Amino acid sequence: MAKYQVVPKKGLGQNFLADANILRKIVDAAELTVADVVLEIGTGVGALTTALAQAAGRVITVETDRTLAPLLAEVLAGRDNVQLVFGDILKYDPAALLPSPVTAPKVVANLPYYITTPIIFHLLEAGVPWQRLVFLVQKEVADRMVSPPGNKVYGALSVMIQSYCHVELAGVVPPTVFIPRPKVHSAIVKLTPRPREFSPATARCFSLLVRTVFSSRRKNLYNSLRGIFSQLGGEANVMEALRALGLDPQQRGETLSPAEFYALADLCGKNLKGLPQT
Incomplete structure (x- = not known):
């Protein structure tokens, strides 16, 4: 980041993950194999992208901040199984980003806090047969996602997410593993889609x-x-x-x-x- 004078942009919710142990936990939650195709939302400085590329067969990673291009060119050099796409994921059809044919792709993402929910539902409503989706989100949001009825944080997000997926909390992440440090804790959530045959x-x-x-x-x-x-x-x-x-x-x-x-x-x-x- 110093070499390329990269300064995290608050307006884009950039908190870059910088801890090998947390990266490993995220990859483990996704249960990746060399047969997997993974869509990553938010390449950032490429730390998670690199970890995904080491475990999966192919990684398509989408980043909205084009100023990161020189840094990512160096970090991802030689990673032939990584495809970097610059753009806003909300403006893409997720299915169009994936190779065809592809069965049971996965999603892994360290999501900006300010746009977490729109991105998750954009992915869930895309009609893609996801096998698993793993997100690093604000802990408060994770608590709402996994909440059972009767809990004070149980709400519309809980019901809507759980109508699409079985949701599990896979770990809590402290602010100290990010650059810059957010003011709140984060959490890893693992979503396993369930049949949703709504008329x-x-x-x-x-x-x-x-x-x-x-x-x-x-x-x-x-x-x-x-x-x-x-x-x-x-x-x-x-x-x-x-x-x-x-x-x-x-x-x-x-x-x-x-x-x-x-x-x-x-x-x-x-x-x-x-x-x-x-």
């Missing part, structure tokens, strides 16, 4: 239910959902769905598990009336 109606109801419930999490289910009854097929439709699932309209919506949110959305979706198509 269009169920998907729309699911998203609407989750957003509505957690925008008024202290309310009971009936009071929380009454404003969107018409979008869920009417009050009678919602009440019948709740009865069929054994859910009490007086319980708080924040107590529902991701599976219960799905089941409620699926039943309401079968008699959908007036729900917007977006």
Whole structure:
């Protein structure tokens, strides 16, 4: 970094990982083999990229900061299994970045705190059959991702992420392993995708239910959902769905598990009336 006068840019959320032990933990969490194709988000100064290239068959790494090009040219020199792409991952179709044909690719990334959630959902919603996704994120975000119902940090992110994946916490990372040091701890999370066969109606109801419930999490289910009854097929439709699932309209919506949110959305979706198509 000194040689190429690289100064981390706060506006890009650049906190470069500089600890061999943490790099090894991230690679181990991804369970890489020479048969694996890995998409990395955020090349940074290439420390994680190098570790991935040593374990995987091919690494496609995406970096938004073009000023890092001279440094990366040196760090990644001779790494024939690494393809460096400069650009914003949110503007790319992840599938288009991967070699074709490819089965069960993996994602590994040290994500900027300020844009963690948009990137994760961009990847999950891309229609790529990911085998595993491993992220280094702010610990507070990791806690929300893995939280069960009833926990004070359980919320919309918990439900949405867990509807796509089985989520595991693979380790806590102190600020001391970054340049510069962030003010908070980070964590390694491992996501293993699960089948998500939502019909269009169920998907729309699911998203609407989750957003509505957690925008008024202290309310009971009936009071929380009454404003969107018409979008869920009417009050009678919602009440019948709740009865069929054994859910009490007086319980708080924040107590529902991701599976219960799905089941409620699926039943309401079968008699959908007036729900917007977006």
